[in-house]
Amino acid sequence: MRLVPSVASTLVIVALTGIQGGCVGKYEPAVRQDLSALRADFAFLTQEAPPDEDPGGDALRSSVEAGLAGYLRLALERNPEIRASFERWQASVHRISRSRRLPEPTIGFGYFVESVETRVGPQQARISLQQAFPWPTKLTAGADAASAEARAMQRRFEAQALLVAQRVATAYWNLWQVRAAKAIRREHLEVIRGLSASVRARISTGAASLADLQQIDLVAAGIEDNIRGMEEAERGAEAQLRAAIGVAPAFPLPTPQEPGRADMPMASPAALASLVRAHPMVESLGFLAEASEATARAEGADRFPSFTLGTDWIITDEADTPGVKDSGQDAVILGVGIRIPLWQGSYADSVAAAEADSRAQLAEQSALLDRVEAELATTLANLRDATRRVEIYRGTLVPQAEAAYASVLGAYTVGRATVAQVLLAQRDLLEQRIELERARADHARTWARLEELVGRELARQPGPSPGEKDDRHG
Numbered sequence: 001m002r003l004v005p006s007v008a009s010t011l012v013i014v015a016l017t018g019i020q021g022g023c024v025g026k027y028e029p030a031v032r033q034d035l036s037a038l039r040a041d042f043a044f045l046t047q048e049a050p051p052d053e054d055p056g057g058d059a060l061r062s063s064v065e066a067g068l069a070g071y072l073r074l075a076l077e078r079n080p081e082i083r084a085s086f087e088r089w090q091a092s093v094h095r096i097s098r099s100r101r102l103p104e105p106t107i108g109f110g111y112f113v114e115s116v117e118t119r120v121g122p123q124q125a126r127i128s129l130q131q132a133f134p135w136p137t138k139l140t141a142g143a144d145a146a147s148a149e150a151r152a153m154q155r156r157f158e159a160q161a162l163l164v165a166q167r168v169a170t171a172y173w174n175l176w177q178v179r180a181a182k183a184i185r186r187e188h189l190e191v192i193r194g195l196s197a198s199v200r201a202r203i204s205t206g207a208a209s210l211a212d213l214q215q216i217d218l219v220a221a222g223i224e225d226n227i228r229g230m231e232e233a234e235r236g237a238e239a240q241l242r243a244a245i246g247v248a249p250a251f252p253l254p255t256p257q258e259p260g261r262a263d264m265p266m267a268s269p270a271a272l273a274s275l276v277r278a279h280p281m282v283e284s285l286g287f288l289a290e291a292s293e294a295t296a297r298a299e300g301a302d303r304f305p306s307f308t309l310g311t312d313w314i315i316t317d318e319a320d321t322p323g324v325k326d327s328g329q330d331a332v333i334l335g336v337g338i339r340i341p342l343w344q345g346s347y348a349d350s351v352a353a354a355e356a357d358s359r360a361q362l363a364e365q366s367a368l369l370d371r372v373e374a375e376l377a378t379t380l381a382n383l384r385d386a387t388r389r390v391e392i393y394r395g396t397l398v399p400q401a402e403a404a405y406a407s408v409l410g411a412y413t414v415g416r417a418t419v420a421q422v423l424l425a426q427r428d429l430l431e432q433r434i435e436l437e438r439a440r441a442d443h444a445r446t447w448a449r450l451e452e453l454v455g456r457e458l459a460r461q462p463g464p465s466p467g468e469k470d471d472r473h474g
Contacts, residue, residue, distance in 0.1 A: 025147025078246030
């Protein structure tokens with residue numbers, strides 16, 4: 001009995017290795033490279049979720065003090081939705097190798113309870129090795145389907161990151177707007193209190209009436225109530241921003257930096273439309289449709305025969321009769337099997353189901369394209385309106401309200417205007433200033449929505465800084 005590898009077993013191993021190595025998915029190298037690059041750039045995505053740190057920790061404090069960019073970085077590191085989307089992408093990449101693997105080989109052993117006597121000696125046992133080989137497109141198409149699905153999960157991770165960034169920016173500018181409006185109301189309250197002190201002094205000289213003072217105090221009480229209401233709104237806005245970036249409720253949020261210049265993007269509407277059509281979520285549906293097409297090819301492979309290659313090694317003992325030629329020579333048997341696909345109707349249904357899934361993904365992609373193109377038009381309209389409002393409030397309405405208030409206040413000082421006229425002018429100025437800040441916040445929020453739609457940061461048209469006069473329109 002000689003325990004040596006058989007030629008057939010060697011052929012099985014060589015065939016197995018060759019087929020496995022030739023079934024790399026269409027997008028597999030690229031998607032694995034992208035995943036490795038992301039791990040290198042953002043090592044936190046491969047680690048446990050970051051624990052809640054000291055609210056006064058230097059790392060977190062420096063991030064939020066860096067402005068919106070710091071908040072976005074925190075969201076990428078700590079937001080659980082981004083983490084979940086990344087893990088789905090990572091899981092889909094790991095599934096590619098499963099889709100292209102061969103069936104496991106089978107090794108069997110049989111022992112002859114009563115040995116079979118042959119001329120060269122009694123047969124003692126049998127060792128068998130069997131390897132099944134599906135129709136070639138079963139593995140190649142399966143790997144293509146899994147790699148296309150991994151590409152789709154990558155695009156959905158990118159789309160999730162864009163969506164979270166837009167949520168963070170929206171919450172950030174909501175908080176800025178609330179705090180800016182509250183600061184304006186506090187300034188207005190101080191002015192009203194100063195006016196109240198002036199009227200009290202005039203009452204003592206008979207130049208003003210008690211009714212004037214009561215009217216001023218009523219306005220002051222209303223402003224104080226508005227400020228208390230805005231403090232509640234501020235707490236709500238802070239909670240939304242903390243949730244978006246994934247920090248503890250006690251984490252302090254400094255006052256956000258002011259919005260940038262209110263302007264339109266440098267890119268043309270046609271260029272923006274092409275970017276929208278290449279949005280990661282739109283592309284993900286295309287990759288899912290491609291994955292379903294590859295799945296249909298893999299299911300179609302079941303309609304063709306599959307093969308089994310095997311070998312049996314019969315262990316033979318030495319012959320009882322001395323001098324027998326080839327005494328104890330082991331027997332090696334090569335075998336080939338064919339699986340006969342009988343249930344063609346069922347296989348055809350599986351192919352039809354995968355093809356229907358592909359058509360459904362393409363239809364969803366078309367519907368999504370219609371929605372995002374309409375959303376782009378709406379967002380650009382909103383952006384133009386916000387730009388217009390910022391320009392008219394900053395360049396016309398607020399300066400006019402300031403001039404009117406100064407004029408009425410001067411007239412009141414010399415006794416040619418009433419307290420009611422002063423309060424009305426001050427209220428008009430307050431409303432115009434608050435509307436200006438609302439328009440600036442609307443522009444910033446709409447800009448964040450536009451960047452989420454196109455999937456990238458956009459450059460602004462050249463123009464003056466927020467504090468400079470805009471002469472571009474004559």
